[in-house]
Amino acid sequence: MASQWFVPFLLLLILEGTIGRPLYPLPSKTEIKNKQPLQTFRPYNLAHRGSNGEIPEETTAAYMRAIAEGADFIETDILASKDGSLICFHDVTLDDTTDVAEHERFSKRKRTYEVQGYNVTGFFVVDFTLEELKSLRVKQRYKFRDQQYNGEFSIITFEEFIAIALDANRIVGIYPEIKNPVHINQHVKWPDGKKFEDKFIETLLKYGYKGAYLSNDWLKQPIFIQSFAPTSLIHISKLTDSPKIFLIDDVTVPTQDTNQSFWEITSDSYLDFIKDYVVGIGPWKDTIVPAHKNHLTTATDLVARAHAHNLQVHPYTFRNENIFLHFDFHQDPYAEYDYWINTIGVDGLFTDFTGSLHQFQEWSSPSGKDEKNASALLHKIAFLISSRKRV
Numbered sequence: 001m002a003s004q005w006f007v008p009f010l011l012l013l014i015l016e017g018t019i020g021r022p023l024y025p026l027p028s029k030t031e032i033k034n035k036q037p038l039q040t041f042r043p044y045n046l047a048h049r050g051s052n053g054e055i056p057e058e059t060t061a062a063y064m065r066a067i068a069e070g071a072d073f074i075e076t077d078i079l080a081s082k083d084g085s086l087i088c089f090h091d092v093t094l095d096d097t098t099d100v101a102e103h104e105r106f107s108k109r110k111r112t113y114e115v116q117g118y119n120v121t122g123f124f125v126v127d128f129t130l131e132e133l134k135s136l137r138v139k140q141r142y143k144f145r146d147q148q149y150n151g152e153f154s155i156i157t158f159e160e161f162i163a164i165a166l167d168a169n170r171i172v173g174i175y176p177e178i179k180n181p182v183h184i185n186q187h188v189k190w191p192d193g194k195k196f197e198d199k200f201i202e203t204l205l206k207y208g209y210k211g212a213y214l215s216n217d218w219l220k221q222p223i224f225i226q227s228f229a230p231t232s233l234i235h236i237s238k239l240t241d242s243p244k245i246f247l248i249d250d251v252t253v254p255t256q257d258t259n260q261s262f263w264e265i266t267s268d269s270y271l272d273f274i275k276d277y278v279v280g281i282g283p284w285k286d287t288i289v290p291a292h293k294n295h296l297t298t299a300t301d302l303v304a305r306a307h308a309h310n311l312q313v314h315p316y317t318f319r320n321e322n323i324f325l326h327f328d329f330h331q332d333p334y335a336e337y338d339y340w341i342n343t344i345g346v347d348g349l350f351t352d353f354t355g356s357l358h359q360f361q362e363w364s365s366p367s368g369k370d371e372k373n374a375s376a377l378l379h380k381i382a383f384l385i386s387s388r389k390r391v
């Protein structure tokens, strides 16, 4: 790793004097100096809930697999336990992805709560203490995926998730979501009167996550903070300068906090407003290119308009299985990646199969060759400078 990095680093020392500010972090005295940096020359590989196409979602094993397979960022959903601990878990209920139903001692814990306009019944995360949550085991969400790991792994905390990224042998970013903040703040109270969003940011600051997009601090510990709730993003912008991504749901789903429609939050005037708080948007991919009878229709102008507002676009969720692939891609996930990267021109992709996206990018836009090749590096730096605003 170190020798591979050595030549470009010498070049950067020279370049740095000529362009005034470093584009890459200077080597610190910590072990970070020996780590392979985050790639920033091609769209980001965002490991959605870890490599959950293979291993039950949001578990240590799923994140380790994603890192081994080449993820640039590992993605997670943060919720809170009854006693206020922040954990990595996607659903507000435990029913679909844990063995909670098999635990006799929790049999009376089922509840019905109104969540985002719907009555939901199940075993709610917010009704379990961290210790109770740790006694559960996670299972695969989809029947057609590998079931062999069901019952092996436990739910992890936000801090355990951060440790996985920081312990990786190269620089791996994190991409945590402030999940269901309205629901969490309704049901979980912290003794110091702080809100869910405050606890979330406190955790990140404790582990050194800070700095604007592409700053030296950011490149050492890259992060995107994501949320569907604009008020959460606006609130935390007073607490951290880390880059934020505004997630956008399907066209029929209003925002959970401000009850705004899809059309309102994707309008030019709204993008103009939200760009002061976020560096990008994360829309569901079918809202960018709507499908009809499982065939793609004409792409909307959302990506072009977001780019015109200096906003990155990180659509979700890319999944290899035929059931998720539109017919246009003739059952080939690489054809789908090719379309979104080279035709639509997105800046990052949330995928359940990090390994597939990584292999596609290594074949079509390889990293290793570039880093050993001075002319390619110079080109890359010139590109970074010219496209800084957009990328």
Ligand SMILES: *[C@@H]1O[C@H](CO)[C@@H](O)[C@H](O)[C@H]1NC(C)=O
Binding pocket: 114, 117, 118, 119
């Ligand atoms: C949820 O259930 C309660 C109690 O039955 C009812 O009053 C309320 O209107 C329901 N809410 C929704 C969104 O259906």
Ligand SMILES: *[C@@H]1O[C@H](CO)[C@@H](O)[C@H](O)[C@H]1NC(C)=O
Binding pocket: 254, 259
């Ligand atoms: C949200 O907005 C819709 C459409 O404007 C409206 O019908 C609905 O009552 C609103 N819901 C809430 C909870 O304010």
Ligand SMILES: *[C@@H]1O[C@H](CO)[C@@H](O)[C@H](O)[C@H]1NC(C)=O
Binding pocket: 373, 374, 375, 376
């Ligand atoms: C270095 O990269 C450039 C641009 O991609 C390419 O034209 C050149 O052949 C490469 N040189 C070597 C030695 O790989």
